[in-house]
Amino acid sequence: MIKRNNSFNIAIVGLGQIGNYLYNELNIKKKQIEKKTGKKIKIVAISAKNKNKKRKFKINKNIFFSNPLDIYKKKIDILFETIGLSGGISKKIVEKALKKKIHVITPNKALIAKHGDNLSKLAEKNKVNLEFEASVAGGIPILRTIKEGLATNQIKKIYGILNGTTNYILSEMENSNENFDKVLQKAQKLGYAEPSNPKLDLNGFDAFAKVRILSALAFNNKISKSNCIMEGIENIELKDIRIADQLNLRVKLLGISEIINNQLFETVHPCLVNKNTYIGNVNGVMNAVILQGKPIGESIFQGEGAGPGPTSSSLLSDLMSILRGNINYSFGIPFGKRKSIKSFNNNYYTNSLYLRFEVKDKPGVLSSITNRLAKFNISVKRIIQTPDKKNKRATIVIITHKTSEINSKKCLSIFKKNRNIIKFPTLIRLYN
Amino acid sequence: MIKRNNSFNIAIVGLGQIGNYLYNELNIKKKQIEKKTGKKIKIVAISAKNKNKKRKFKINKNIFFSNPLDIYKKKIDILFETIGLSGGISKKIVEKALKKKIHVITPNKALIAKHGDNLSKLAEKNKVNLEFEASVAGGIPILRTIKEGLATNQIKKIYGILNGTTNYILSEMENSNENFDKVLQKAQKLGYAEPSNPKLDLNGFDAFAKVRILSALAFNNKISKSNCIMEGIENIELKDIRIADQLNLRVKLLGISEIINNQLFETVHPCLVNKNTYIGNVNGVMNAVILQGKPIGESIFQGEGAGPGPTSSSLLSDLMSILRGNINYSFGIPFGKRKSIKSFNNNYYTNSLYLRFEVKDKPGVLSSITNRLAKFNISVKRIIQTPDKKNKRATIVIITHKTSEINSKKCLSIFKKNRNIIKFPTLIRLYN
Numbered sequence: 001m002i003k004r005n006n007s008f009n010i011a012i013v014g015l016g017q018i019g020n021y022l023y024n025e026l027n028i029k030k031k032q033i034e035k036k037t038g039k040k041i042k043i044v045a046i047s048a049k050n051k052n053k054k055r056k057f058k059i060n061k062n063i064f065f066s067n068p069l070d071i072y073k074k075k076i077d078i079l080f081e082t083i084g085l086s087g088g089i090s091k092k093i094v095e096k097a098l099k100k101k102i103h104v105i106t107p108n109k110a111l112i113a114k115h116g117d118n119l120s121k122l123a124e125k126n127k128v129n130l131e132f133e134a135s136v137a138g139g140i141p142i143l144r145t146i147k148e149g150l151a152t153n154q155i156k157k158i159y160g161i162l163n164g165t166t167n168y169i170l171s172e173m174e175n176s177n178e179n180f181d182k183v184l185q186k187a188q189k190l191g192y193a194e195p196s197n198p199k200l201d202l203n204g205f206d207a208f209a210k211v212r213i214l215s216a217l218a219f220n221n222k223i224s225k226s227n228c229i230m231e232g233i234e235n236i237e238l239k240d241i242r243i244a245d246q247l248n249l250r251v252k253l254l255g256i257s258e259i260i261n262n263q264l265f266e267t268v269h270p271c272l273v274n275k276n277t278y279i280g281n282v283n284g285v286m287n288a289v290i291l292q293g294k295p296i297g298e299s300i301f302q303g304e305g306a307g308p309g310p311t312s313s314s315l316l317s318d319l320m321s322i323l324r325g326n327i328n329y330s331f332g333i334p335f336g337k338r339k340s341i342k343s344f345n346n347n348y349y350t351n352s353l354y355l356r357f358e359v360k361d362k363p364g365v366l367s368s369i370t371n372r373l374a375k376f377n378i379s380v381k382r383i384i385q386t387p388d389k390k391n392k393r394a395t396i397v398i399i400t401h402k403t404s405e406i407n408s409k410k411c412l413s414i415f416k417k418n419r420n421i422i423k424f425p426t427l428i429r430l431y432n
Numbered sequence: 433m434i435k436r437n438n439s440f441n442i443a444i445v446g447l448g449q450i451g452n453y454l455y456n457e458l459n460i461k462k463k464q465i466e467k468k469t470g471k472k473i474k475i476v477a478i479s480a481k482n483k484n485k486k487r488k489f490k491i492n493k494n495i496f497f498s499n500p501l502d503i504y505k506k507k508i509d510i511l512f513e514t515i516g517l518s519g520g521i522s523k524k525i526v527e528k529a530l531k532k533k534i535h536v537i538t539p540n541k542a543l544i545a546k547h548g549d550n551l552s553k554l555a556e557k558n559k560v561n562l563e564f565e566a567s568v569a570g571g572i573p574i575l576r577t578i579k580e581g582l583a584t585n586q587i588k589k590i591y592g593i594l595n596g597t598t599n600y601i602l603s604e605m606e607n608s609n610e611n612f613d614k615v616l617q618k619a620q621k622l623g624y625a626e627p628s629n630p631k632l633d634l635n636g637f638d639a640f641a642k643v644r645i646l647s648a649l650a651f652n653n654k655i656s657k658s659n660c661i662m663e664g665i666e667n668i669e670l671k672d673i674r675i676a677d678q679l680n681l682r683v684k685l686l687g688i689s690e691i692i693n694n695q696l697f698e699t700v701h702p703c704l705v706n707k708n709t710y711i712g713n714v715n716g717v718m719n720a721v722i723l724q725g726k727p728i729g730e731s732i733f734q735g736e737g738a739g740p741g742p743t744s745s746s747l748l749s750d751l752m753s754i755l756r757g758n759i760n761y762s763f764g765i766p767f768g769k770r771k772s773i774k775s776f777n778n779n780y781y782t783n784s785l786y787l788r789f790e791v792k793d794k795p796g797v798l799s800s801i802t803n804r805l806a807k808f809n810i811s812v813k814r815i816i817q818t819p820d821k822k823n824k825r826a827t828i829v830i831i832t833h834k835t836s837e838i839n840s841k842k843c844l845s846i847f848k849k850n851r852n853i854i855k856f857p858t859l860i861r862l863y864n
Contacts, residue, residue, distance in 0.1 A: 025584070025727075029584050032584065033584060035765065035769060036583060036764065036765050038766075133581070138728075139728040139729060139731055140731060141577050141580070141581025141582060144576070144577075144580060144581050145573050145576075145577065145581065148573070148576060148580075148749055148752065148753060149565070149573025149576050149577065149746075149749050150573060150745060150749065151468060151748065151749050151752045152457070152461050152464065152465060152745065152748040152749065152752065153745055278713070278734075281710070281713075293745075294741075295457075295740075295741025295742065295744060295745055296570075296571040296735060296736060296741065296742050296745045297571060297735065297736040297741065297742065298735065298736070299571055299572060299733075299734065299735035299736075300732065300733070300734035300735065301731075301732070301733055301734075302710075302731065302732035302733075302734075303728060303729065303730065303731035303732065304728060304729040304730070304731075308727075309726070309727025309728065309729065310727065310728050310729065312727060313582060313584065313585050313725075313727055313728045314581075316583065316584040317580055317581050317582065317583050317584065320580065320583045320584065321580060324758070324760070325757075325758075325759075326756070326757075326758045327757075328756070332468065333467065333468050334470075337467060
């Protein structure tokens, strides 16, 4: 092992909600951390866009650098990257740190999902740690659990609710009976959704980055780049939530990663789950990860997924790990031993489907739909037709038996041209 | 860091269900472990009472020692202690290993709960690891999560279902409508309960050992020795489970550890929990641990609690940790920094109570009970009286508002002498 100093200099780049909270926690918990690890720590450099922005916790302006790359004028041992870009300055500053043999800790899932392979290789080459526990499910130390606690298990599947914003919105729509836009505004006001651009949470991108990181750890593969089914919750209407409710179902945005026939299948999409299941009762901003492995069976991990508190908890656990001298491979095993894995063909992903059609209330419309389904061998489990006489419309909800993606896509495409169908059907997959 | 050999010799003492499974897993996963850690491992010594007993997995008799202390004739780096006694040869062999600078891994909660402080001190002195992840909630790496993943959180409370045997029995009584004795037999047949002496599971002793270990890790205190409320499930009758069911409640054996007024409160007893809660839906052999901390909020960990598979998963995670060179303090911080903590006085523990009286069906019996409760300021939330006319008896169930242990004990004592009360009341606390 490498001989180390007993004292570690720390830099934080990015002083938004997370970075600023972390800065404060580091100051408050300095003594506790030093007691538990026997090492000294000192924040020697901080950087952000705006030195004089009003922040919740006061910063020491004497160690502030306007240009983040200037922090390297100081001797630094550990860098916290809390800017959060998937590339750009986030990537630049992390690469530079690793090359200078500086440990890096980041909650930046976008960066790791995109460049994690190369960055981990760089860390390995320079014999420093690249840690990103906070990038997935803040309050749950799930990455360390996979890398260490469950290290010898053969994991077959890992899935869960990986985005607190969307889970809050779906829960709140159900509880308050308010529509998507109204609840989104509420989420923004409460700080659960980005005020300026909540898109990356809503469209599944954020959850997908986490799925890719979880896959890489669980299955020891390189981060996959393949195109997968990624759907967000933007098209879920209050109406769907109400109908699901009647069917004892609940809409959840699930991230799923699974090995099927030795191929990797990753997806993020809304699912209808039974209200009596565990996952159906993870509500609000909570995150949950469910892991199926051998010999442990099924394990469940639930906790707050977002917010500076839980994120900071994970950032500091990474710090403790480094201070204790635990030199780990970022993805659990040496870079050279991580496999490239073939992707499962999405076309053959099969599910029961919930299809909601808004149609003109005319004779023959329902049969034109069911005939089309029959033609594609999609058998119907249940039909609920609700007329809206005033507007001469009807809502038709069909729950199908299992069918493949390719089959349902082909089958449904025709309805775009059907004049009696007012809206292309809303499709939500049922969780198997 | 200490310079180490690249090759580790392993001994296993105790080849029962756990030890034998572990022996097989080590052989199967040798290559995987070596790949992930870059270290070589070799089982060089095994020991058990009976060399020729029929075992599920065949052992190499060439490395078998009848006297466990003879294993030290070989050069050993890591010892697995899987005998399971709270003292005796288990203690002796672990002490000897630590003194010889041999790392020790054990799932033995009884040993750790009783002698963990001294053993961890010994490990620290000799600069080796004493690891016991498998001692609590086998399939859930909860100890490592507290020590590492949540290291900088301030934990306030930790509780859960820590014994799979009792949870299986309670679930199965509810599902099958069979009485305690019958379900216990079923549990023994399925291998969930000890065939010869299931007492330590049933009376709460096993769960209590786990509570003591969790407390020590969560609150950084030395293992407490104080007398606490420890009740098992032996007195829970099918009748109670049925009545609870009607009240939308479920009986669970909970282990609870909490800091109240800077004092440590630890307990194990059956609780009535709401069926709509998370903990109310952890059924069968599952274990669950719920942790409340700052800043993470509430985190939940669920997994299979017992059986050789999950236990072995944790034993191997400890092995990986040692092979990677992670030298940790057994309880997260140096022995000298762990506090002795005062115990909370059980008398002031308060709960709502479920009281079931079996009485003679005579006028005045109910009022004699309610008068007595009133005298002790125990106010009644709900009364359910069910007559059994044939036998001239009645069942009276009373749900009270909150009252302290000392108060309820004083209040109820008189009923022992009441001739109209056929059975001293069954008391189950409601979970707050």
